[in-house]
Amino acid sequence: MKIITSIFELNKEIKDYKNIGFVPTMGGIHMGHKSLIKASQKKKSKTIVSIFVNPTQFNKKSDYKKYPRNIKKDIISLKKLNVDYLFIPKINDIYKFKATRFVLKKKDKILCAKFRTGHFEGVLNVMNRLMLIIKSKDLFMGEKDFQQIFLIRKFLSKKFNARINSCPTIRTANKIALSTRNKLLNKKFLQKASQIAKFLIKIKNKSELYSTKSNLNLSDFKKELEKKFEIKVDYLEFRDEKNLKLNNFKNKFRLFVAYNINKIRLIDNF
Ligand code: AMP
Numbered sequence: 001m002k003i004i005t006s007i008f009e010l011n012k013e014i015k016d017y018k019n020i021g022f023v024p025t026m027g028g029i030h031m032g033h034k035s036l037i038k039a040s041q042k043k044k045s046k047t048i049v050s051i052f053v054n055p056t057q058f059n060k061k062s063d064y065k066k067y068p069r070n071i072k073k074d075i076i077s078l079k080k081l082n083v084d085y086l087f088i089p090k091i092n093d094i095y096k097f098k099a100t101r102f103v104l105k106k107k108d109k110i111l112c113a114k115f116r117t118g119h120f121e122g123v124l125n126v127m128n129r130l131m132l133i134i135k136s137k138d139l140f141m142g143e144k145d146f147q148q149i150f151l152i153r154k155f156l157s158k159k160f161n162a163r164i165n166s167c168p169t170i171r172t173a174n175k176i177a178l179s180t181r182n183k184l185l186n187k188k189f190l191q192k193a194s195q196i197a198k199f200l201i202k203i204k205n206k207s208e209l210y211s212t213k214s215n216l217n218l219s220d221f222k223k224e225l226e227k228k229f230e231i232k233v234d235y236l237e238f239r240d241e242k243n244l245k246l247n248n249f250k251n252k253f254r255l256f257v258a259y260n261i262n263k264i265r266l267i268d269n270f
């Protein structure tokens with residue numbers, strides 16, 4: 001595995017981007033990331049992984065500071081996976097050039113965009129920069145961050161003529177979606193997160209039985225979740241998979257959730 005830390009080096013090293021798959025990450029490599037890498041390796045002859053904890057997508061400085069980082073361990077994991085290139089850019093390199101700024105319209109300010117002001121603007125900003133640098137036509141991203149995939153497809157896919165290959169959420173045996181942020185939770189809170197996931201899977205399964213989801217009162221479930229698990233739920237909503245609109249249950253839909261547990265914000269969808 002070749003470790004690359006500058007744009008200059010990257011351009012020298014990778015001449016043919018045509019057959020390279022790109023897996024952007026913020027590190028803390030886990031089985032979720034590994035599944036994206038495997039998907040890329042299956043489809044493409046080379047794979048590049050980036051590790052960049054992007055400051056502009058954190059709406060709280062404290063969250064950025066405490067975001068788990070362990071580059072040494074990540075390098076070992078990625079080497080084992082036979083990743084071809086690992087790109088670890090510096091903040092200055094990513095932000096030293098001028099690039100498009102993205103502004104979300106009102107209709108996009110739903111789910112996490114409503115609760116994390118500026119978060120997706122930061123995500124689009126960094127993804128636009130990374131895609132300008134790494135000219136891959138195939139990106140591999142997780143459905144765990146469903147809204148992220150939705151917005152990147154909407155704002156960047158066409159611009160770069162790139163495909164966003166979405167990969168299913170990888171969970172632990174007790175149903176918690178793998179996430180680097182889970183490292184910030186102790187056993188007690190992880191157990192709670194597992195119970196919450198199981199509770200939500202039940203709601204989702206139940207919802208499949210109804211013809212109109214209006215029969216299912218999510219605000220009651222939201223209250224129940226908050227009380228039972230002593231958490232603050234930002235949102236609990238059924239949304240259309242294609243356009244993320246509310247209450248369009250003719251098409252495939254998902255149950256989206258974001259909640260704060262012991263001051264750590266977790267998101268998931270089922
Ligand atoms: P992150 O390092 O958290 O920014 O995530 C990097 C990529 O890994 C994103 O495309 C995420 O959606 C994806 N990812 C994170 N967790 C999971 C998971 N549990 N299953 C599948 N993909 C994931």
